[in-house]
Amino acid sequence: xxVLAQPPSVSVAPGKTARITCGGTNIGSTGVHWYQQxxxxxxxxxxxxxxxxxxxxPERFSGSNSGSTATLSISRVEAGDEADYYxxxxxxxxxxxxxxxxxxxxxxxL
Amino acid sequence: QVQLVQSGAxxxxxxxxxxxxxxxxxxxxRTHTINWVRQAxxxxxxxxxxxxxxxxxTNYAQNFQGRVIITADExxxxxxxxxxxLRSDDTAxxxxxxxxxxxxxxxxxxxxxxxxSS
Numbered sequence: 001x002x003v004l005a006q007p008p009s010v011s012v013a014p015g016k017t018a019r020i021t022c023g024g025t026n027i028g029s030t031g032v033h034w035y036q037q038x039x040x041x042x043x044x045x046x047x048x049x050x051x052x053x054x055x056x057x058p059e060r061f062s063g064s065n066s067g068s069t070a071t072l073s074i075s076r077v078e079a080g081d082e083a084d085y086y087x088x089x090x091x092x093x094x095x096x097x098x099x100x101x102x103x104x105x106x107x108x109x110l
Numbered sequence: 111q112v113q114l115v116q117s118g119a120x121x122x123x124x125x126x127x128x129x130x131x132x133x134x135x136x137x138x139x140r141t142h143t144i145n146w147v148r149q150a151x152x153x154x155x156x157x158x159x160x161x162x163x164x165x166x167x168t169n170y171a172q173n174f175q176g177r178v179i180i181t182a183d184e185x186x187x188x189x190x191x192x193x194x195x196l197r198s199d200d201t202a203x204x205x206x207x208x209x210x211x212x213x214x215x216x217x218x219x220x221x222x223x224x225x226x227s228s
Contacts, residue, residue: 001172033214035155042205042221043155048214086155090213098169099145099157099213 002091004102011108012077020105022070022087032070033088034063036081037104043086047072074107082109112137114206114219121225127194130222132206139187140164143209146180146191149221150202160209161189196226 005023012018022032032050035043045054047063050070060075074081087102117131132144145160159170163182170178174193182189189206204222207215 031212031214033212035215037155042218043207043215044218045214045216048210048216049212052212054216088155088214095169097157097171098160099147099171101147101155101157104154 001094001097002089002100004087004089004100006085006087006102006105008103009106009108011110012074013110014077014079016077018074018077018081018107020072020074020085020087020107022072022102023068024070024089025068027068027070027089028066030089030091032063032065034061034072035086035088036083037086038083046085077107077109079109082107112139112142112208112217114208114217116204116206116219116222119223119225121227122196124196124198124226124228126196127192128196128224129190129192130204130206130224132189132191132219134187134189134208139182140184144180144182144189145207145209145215146178147205147207147215148202149205150199153202156202158191158193158204163189193224196224198226200224201226 034047036046037043050065051063062073064071084104086104140163143162146158161168161180179192206219208217210216
């Protein structure tokens with residue numbers, strides 16, 4: 001089945017830009033969604049369909065997707081951005097694994 | 111804006127079953143696709159399956175085929191996830207989530223902790 005690869009951890013200093021990648025075969029041909037999850041809380045959708053921010057998500061969050069890598073970028077990182085981030089795709093070619101999540105990336109703000 | 115409220119924590123014995131409820135308020139329940147996702151302690155997100163109440167259709171992840179049943183009761187705007195033959199590694203937080211038009215999960219329940227222990 002389709003696999004999404006994320007780095008286990010990313011560290012960034014406050015005020016800098018964090019980039020979290022999500023790799024998959026030809027992932028650029030499908031829409032990628034990103035979730036933020038803080039400890040003890042349910043995930044929150046921060047980017048969908050590669051680049052779209054849901055209402056209430058700061059403009060500091062942006063996404064891109066091309067070739068074999070999708071990227072979530074967080075500019076002007078704040079302490080409150082520290083969380084786990086997951087990418088997700090919808091695999092229309094599969095009968096039994098429609099939804100695939102990446103393994104998650106822990107963002108640490110130094 | 112639809113909100114999802116899930117049933118409370120459960121403690122189950124190995125081999126038994128658990129049924130978790132997810133009640134929707136606001137919006138039109140039958141037009142939403144409800145997904146179930148679980149998260150074992152310290153682990154990532156794992157998709158289990160989904161139901162489209164309007165069409166009464168379900169899809170299940172291969173890892174759970176034959177062990178999970180997802181249903182919906184439109185009269186109470188409640189979706190259910192029943193997992194059988196529980197094992198210790200089924201200990202996890204179980205979430206329901208609504209899928210938007212881009213197949214992204216834009217509304218989540220608060221999660222239900224299920225502990226499987228003898």
